[in-house]
Amino acid sequence: MNDQVEEMGEIGRRARKAAQVLATLSGAQRQKALASMPERLLAVKESLLAANSRDVEAALKSGQPEPMVKRLLITEKIFQYMLDRLREVAELPDPLGRVLEGQTRPNGLRVEKISVPLGVVGIIYEARPNVTTDAAAVCLKSGNAVILRGGSESLQSNLVLADAMSASLQENGIPADALQIVRSTGHEAVEAMLQMDQYIDVLIPRGGKGLIQAVARGTRIPVIKHYEGICHLYLAADAPEAMAVNVAVNSKIQRVEVCNALETLLVDQEAAGRLLPPLVQAFREKNVELRGCERTRALVPGLKAAVEEDWRTEYLAPVLSVRVVDGVEEAIEHINTYGSGHTDAIVTQNLPLAQRFVAAVDSGSVLVNASTRLSGGGDYGMGAVVGISTDKLHARGPVGVHELTSYKWVVYGDGHLRS
């Protein structure tokens, strides 16, 4: 057994033990520990920034691409954001011990369904150090122990962050092992982590499609998957021009590299002649490359043709595919065929049309007269999230503190027997 596998086994055993303690601590204790973390981070700010500089220098030296190095950097703004998120998560209502439902049965048996932690959550992620604080906070608030396996590029920063947060746990009577960082940067450590079904209850990979697929295929531990967002906006026949253009533009370019950004615009044939000209103008002003279906190109001369592959592509870039559809049914059909079940939207003033779209589009988030960029934990009032699930089982959409809980059935009798 090599050192990495040995390290992982040790981490797993400790996490399981910590999870057992954590499961029965009070919400006040977890809250207090989380609330004390910003102060701890402020106290180690100097050594954190020094560690982060070492991470950044090493990344530059090893010739990492610029966007990756940029993601590594803990700027003052990001540092403040990390503190704010910790405070925000600390103050969320306790997700544990909620009576989700309950009744007294005809035979007098009192039956309650109570929220409890999942146990041990494993997070596998790439370069952003703020995921370390965000994800740890959400897991701990939900009473779970967490094992963090961040990108090797941010290890020095992550170690300082984790040490500070673990110290906060310990001074509040919570086992420091409730938050552990994997120090091994090699492949064997991740491989070992994927096999630890006796210690880890759920894995959450955060990163590109390749990472998520590799994790999902390589493990028997349940995985909460955060696949791509091929998001659609359907402009119905009656879509008001200003709202249609504003929602389309905001959905596409408010931030292009994120999962709830718009990738395909569907325009009703009855509205195409009216809406396409102002849409094309608005997108051209914003330097968005448009790729159109044949009907779109007939109305907008000089447009690049969209090919089959375009309908299946998450561009994450200033590119937008555009298709004219016969009506809401064709829009629904397109979305359920090519979409990724992440976020889709409609602009219409017609109530039955909106109802039909909402009922038939099979996606985690369906928005009416709102930008696709508004789908997410913050806008839904969930606070910090560890990702946006494209699964249908357990968690769908934003994964916050409630989505990291399970439940148990608790039954009180007075000597009740089965007859």
Next chain:
Amino acid sequence: MNDQVEEMGEIGRRARKAAQVLATLSGAQRQKALASMPERLLAVKESLLAANSRDVEAALKSGQPEPMVKRLLITEKIFQYMLDRLREVAELPDPLGRVLEGQTRPNGLRVEKISVPLGVVGIIYEARPNVTTDAAAVCLKSGNAVILRGGSESLQSNLVLADAMSASLQENGIPADALQIVRSTGHEAVEAMLQMDQYIDVLIPRGGKGLIQAVARGTRIPVIKHYEGICHLYLAADAPEAMAVNVAVNSKIQRVEVCNALETLLVDQEAAGRLLPPLVQAFREKNVELRGCERTRALVPGLKAAVEEDWRTEYLAPVLSVRVVDGVEEAIEHINTYGSGHTDAIVTQNLPLAQRFVAAVDSGSVLVNASTRLSGGGDYGMGAVVGISTDKLHARGPVGVHELTSYKWVVYGDGHLRS
């Protein structure tokens, strides 16, 4: 591609299509279809019983073991039970379209979390024909299409059942493909089913541990697992004698071959001298073989010794392992080490002790002063269930109509943008 694989692909495509229709039908329509099924079954009763006789004869001829043949047989009692269950599920409140939570955000955005079907459910099960009606009813009530792959031994019976139920669907405007039976009895059909992640949203294997493990290991489709029930009862120091004996005996022998039957009895050392003699007498009268730890055997001469393996065994037989423990903490430790997270119980009159036990035992059902046999969908007011999940994600404990739903976030704005 062989015939079985081809059949499965066809079944999958049809199920997916039916699921899309089913997802937007009204609850009244699903209810009406289910409510009409008992009449349909009564109309085909003769051919059902004839088909069932053929199944039973074939099983006898091929030398199947007697308990298996017994499970195959549709007796009058079982037939009535099937009808009752269909009626019961039909009358359950609609699990779809529930607003699980909702709020209007400070920016005026209305956010709702709405229950929706999972899509297509695949059930892989063994010989009991009543699973065909039970599981189909629960899936359809939840708006899911269902693919049933029953034991080959019950195929003739299952085909008659499925035809009658499909006819009920069709006459109520629901695609008949919402309920399909796999006709291929070969191994390749199951293998193909496990690979159909584009068509099946969740697999539920019902049967022995071997079947469940084989399914879970052979697929990337999410699996709701129904593993064994190594159930415990802890008799606290203050457990009243009559209640202790009655709950222990009922938990063990009311029905020995089921997953919520008692397998290990934990007796507090302070109560052992008082409780073991009447317990031993009661179990001996019921012909239950006892296997004790050393401390138990010191108090009950002539008892067979329990070995390590006993603590890990789901007997499903009139055998019970007995251990004397130092107190509630040792009981909890034993249960969380050797248990299967299914169902565990305590008998005590001491409130803090009960609270500690309920909080620390990591099981789907934890009962206080009640028989372990009372854990389950019926006793929790859930109606028919398709199994009892030993997973922690998605569904834990009984899996009824609500556990076969997902949700979507529906957001209504008035041209809302992200700033």
